[in-house]
Amino acid sequence: MLLYKSWGSHAVVLVVTLLCDLGSAQFPRQCATPEALATGECCPGLYPQQSPDPSDICGVTMGRGLCMPITVDARPHGSQYKMEGLDDREYWPIRFFKKACLCNDRFYGHNCGSCKPGWTGDDCDQPIVVERKNIMALNETERQNFIAALNLAKNTVHPDYVIATRHYNQLINPESNVTNFENISIYDYFVWTHYYSVSKTFLGPNRGSAGGVDFSHEGPAFLTWHRFHLLQLERDIQNLLKDPSFSLPYWNFAIGGNRCDICTDDLMGARSNFVGNLLSPNSVFSQWRVVCEDVEDYESLGTICNSTAGGPIQRNPAGNSARPMVQRLPEMEEVLLCLEVNLFDTAPFSSNSSESFRNTIEGYSEPSGQYNPTVRSLHNLAHLFLNGTGGQTHISPNDPIFVLLHTFTDAVFDEWLRRHSAGFAQYPQENAPIGHNRRHNMVPFWPPVPNSEMFATAPENLGYSYDIQWPSKYRVSENYTMAFIL
Secondary structure (H helix, E strand, C coil), rough: EEEEEEECCCCEECCCCCCCCCCEEEEHHHHHHHHHHCCCCEECCCCCCCCCCCCEEEEEHHEEEEECCCCCCCCCCCCCCCCCCCCCCCCCCCCCCCCEEECCCEEEHHHEEECCCCEEECCCCCCCEEEEEEEHCCHHHHHHHHHHHHHHHHCCCCCCCEEECCCCHHEEECCCCCCEEEEEEEHHHHHHHHHHHHCCCCEEEEEEEEEECCCCCCCHHHHHHHHHHHHHHHHHHHHCCCCCCCCEEEEECCCCCCCCCCCCCCCCCCCCCCCCCCCCCCHHHHHCCCCCCCCHHHHHHHHCCCCCCCCCCCCCCCCCCCCCCHHCCHHHHHHHHCCCCCCCCCCCCCCCCCCCCCHHHCCCECCCEECCCCCCCHHHHHHHCCEHHCCCCHHHHHCCCCHHHHHHHHHHHHHHHHCCCHHHHHCCCCCCCCCCCCECCCCCCCCCCCCHHHHCCHHCCCCEEECCCCCCCCHHHHHHHHEEEE
16 A cells, blocks of 8 residues: 655655554545545545536636645654554555645635635635634623534534444445445534544454554644644534634633533533433533444444434533542633643653643643643543543543533643744654654544644634633732732
8 A cells, every 4th residue: 555655845655554454534425435435536526516617626727726645744653552554543544545635825625615724705815813702701692602503513414524434444335335434413523533533443353442542632632633623613613604703612611619610501501400410401402412432332343433322411510529639620820830831742742741731731740740640630620520421532522511621722722832932843743642743644634634734823823813811921920829828
């Protein structure tokens, strides 16, 4: 199999033999065909929506893009993953497709039919920056509109993407020549991509699955991966509503205490008065059903999450009596101290890293940056505080609080980038966990997106900003000192 790899500014072609056909993914609906899989090309056209020419792949006649070989990074990854060749997500997405649309200028998307973040209009020539607001600052109408938008996304089939329901070697039924892809809703697609990024490597029949791989956590890509994850959902809802000004709000979870201020029926759902770990029937989210929850079956049988609905969202904030340390929310002083950590990440670029801003905001270090294996802070603490669906990594996005929790985490990331004037040199080029190097494509996004594209301040580069006021560096130190003195 040919792998197109990049090394520095040069592209080379390597021949790599994959040991097994394990894994699957999500792709544009036009590419979920036996013909596309056989050719290894996923270059859809704009016909008939934007071009009168059925052969106008990638909008080439309109100057939007070209069908080009996919480049993947050849630099070595860390030693955490030792099963080379056993996982289809390696060198994403070459196992499935070797060519994709490469879009010009401000054009973007699987067929170059949309605009890059920060641009809108038929010709992608109108700059736009949407503002992500504190959900507690939204008026009643804004709150209702946001919740209605999420619910519509939960109940609307994704217009562009389908998910695979079998591993690569079973994607095409040999008897019917039909592919094993299926539709999924816009919001469940958001859930599925997260599940797929954290799922274990299936070793084969009767061999089960093995860990040692996580493409979206416990490494430098934690922040860049989730940034694109949110950006994709925001864009999908903008398209659904036909409103390029729609934005995702954030939840400032750094309020301390043991009360979930957004867990009310007019926001993300209060607790049920009948079953303590379920949501109030007065919240629309009580009607939502979880996807991707049968993890034991996926790992033992080699099956893959599909769109089958499971049980309801569970949530019992501050209710984990077995772990008193997660019965509270982070304090703002802890966030402010985290912003003072100078280095983006440090070796071994994992959950064991010390003096790493990424590992600190992710929640495996003290807020000051010192690694402590007993600590769960900031982002991790906020998830565990929810004590239910939102505290289980593989299914956590099923609880829509996930969106608000991660927009705030992203706001902290964006402020850190600004305060420290961070450039690409801060992001490790190699020896990070697999999928986490600077130029690794983030699994399983399509078209391929390297981590480096998300390592930039949002208003200037990604088309959104946060309505939030952060204290100055002086006030950070002063406030934290006062918190201890008082």
